[in-house]
Amino acid sequence: MAQTWVPTPWKRLTLAGLNLFARAANPLRARFSSVAIDRLSVERILVVELWNIGDVILTIPFLTQLRAMFPNARTSLLARTYASELLAGMDLVDEFLETDIDPQESWLMHGPRRYNLNEVRRVRRRLRERKFDIAFQCRMHVREHVILAMSGATRRVGYAFGPGDGVLTDAVMPDDGKGQKFADWLRLLGPFGGPLEAEVRRLHVTAAERAWAEKYLADRGVSATDVVVGIHPGASLPEKRWPLDRFLDVARQLSMRPGVRVLGFVDPEDYGRPMDGVDGAINAKVGLRELIALVQRCALLVCNDSGPMHIAGALGVPTVAIFGAGIAQWYAPLGKLHEAVSGERGIAGIPTAEVLDAVDRALPRNVVSEPQWSTESDSGVR
Numbered sequence: 001m002a003q004t005w006v007p008t009p010w011k012r013l014t015l016a017g018l019n020l021f022a023r024a025a026n027p028l029r030a031r032f033s034s035v036a037i038d039r040l041s042v043e044r045i046l047v048v049e050l051w052n053i054g055d056v057i058l059t060i061p062f063l064t065q066l067r068a069m070f071p072n073a074r075t076s077l078l079a080r081t082y083a084s085e086l087l088a089g090m091d092l093v094d095e096f097l098e099t100d101i102d103p104q105e106s107w108l109m110h111g112p113r114r115y116n117l118n119e120v121r122r123v124r125r126r127l128r129e130r131k132f133d134i135a136f137q138c139r140m141h142v143r144e145h146v147i148l149a150m151s152g153a154t155r156r157v158g159y160a161f162g163p164g165d166g167v168l169t170d171a172v173m174p175d176d177g178k179g180q181k182f183a184d185w186l187r188l189l190g191p192f193g194g195p196l197e198a199e200v201r202r203l204h205v206t207a208a209e210r211a212w213a214e215k216y217l218a219d220r221g222v223s224a225t226d227v228v229v230g231i232h233p234g235a236s237l238p239e240k241r242w243p244l245d246r247f248l249d250v251a252r253q254l255s256m257r258p259g260v261r262v263l264g265f266v267d268p269e270d271y272g273r274p275m276d277g278v279d280g281a282i283n284a285k286v287g288l289r290e291l292i293a294l295v296q297r298c299a300l301l302v303c304n305d306s307g308p309m310h311i312a313g314a315l316g317v318p319t320v321a322i323f324g325a326g327i328a329q330w331y332a333p334l335g336k337l338h339e340a341v342s343g344e345r346g347i348a349g350i351p352t353a354e355v356l357d358a359v360d361r362a363l364p365r366n367v368v369s370e371p372q373w374s375t376e377s378d379s380g381v382r
Helices: 011-025 053-057 060-069 082-086 117-130 142-151 181-187 206-220 244-255 272-278 288-299 307-315 351-367
Strands: 044-048 072-077 095-098 135-138 154-157 169-170 226-233 260-265 282-284 300-304 319-323 337-340
Touching: 044 060, 044 117, 044 142, 053 307, 060 072, 060 181, 072 082, 082 095, 082 117, 082 272, 082 288, 082 300, 095 117, 117 142, 135 142, 142 154, 206 288, 226 244, 226 288, 226 307, 226 351, 244 260, 244 272, 244 351, 260 272, 260 288, 272 282, 282 288, 288 307, 288 351, 300 307, 300 351, 319 351
Parallel strands: 044 072, 044 135, 072 095, 135 154, 154 169, 226 260, 226 300, 260 282, 300 319, 319 337
Antiparallel strands: none
């Protein structure tokens, strides 16, 4: 469990105020962590995940568990607008509560002058209307803590900021931080007996989306027998990007191999466009659902630690995932068919040859027919 907030004086004051409010509002409510619950009686569940595409992907094993453990419950996911596109057709979420605020307007992360009070009121009203039985969040972050406090849920489950955390009815203490992120979510089920045996679903790709992807590639000269290797050089932060010229080197090397076609993905800000100049490579600048369909057609995706990396993992597509120092284990994609390449001296220090070696190890494992992950905290990253 990683702490994703910087403990400024304002945030410490916010937490202290939240604790006082929680205790005053619920003077007779005891801690629930040792109280049994009738799972069949739970009707409404809230899950909070307001971060990036990859973070939403890593909730899939947890959402699968909620379906198994609370079969009569209706699950609502408070998330950004892309979550409903990402999880479409999976039958894991009954209601998407969307909130999408620009970073410069990030609320409850800085001080009161940065609040978008209209959005805070709107979110609070929508949460309170639903009368949630249980609310979960998996971040040691003040914003998510505030949301749990606002939700009015009977049981509020999350990672505690300390033994005196008054916001949570079921406080889970952080572990040593050496596991995988999806396992952090599963630990929140401890107060309810822990995870069950359950098959985790892959991202859903419709027949129409598959047909579109096949046509997109066929129109650009890709045959049904070609091995398609996707390359996505983008990432949400510049420091998470392996140098673009080295991605181009990998694309050139792979394009020279018989029967291999390179599919280069260009992100919405046009990052990755220079792969247009690689002989034999195909470029794709597409929307989220189209990207999912194209990644599903790939035998392998070479990428940074990014949303597309997690999309590939949730589709059962192997990856060669390039990381900076010290984060590969926690942010690894779902599945057991991935090669992580880490730069302990920084991502820019990773040579092209090391990535190509990882590609050679990963390509023979390019056919999978069943989901390759479980509810255990083994990421399978090599």
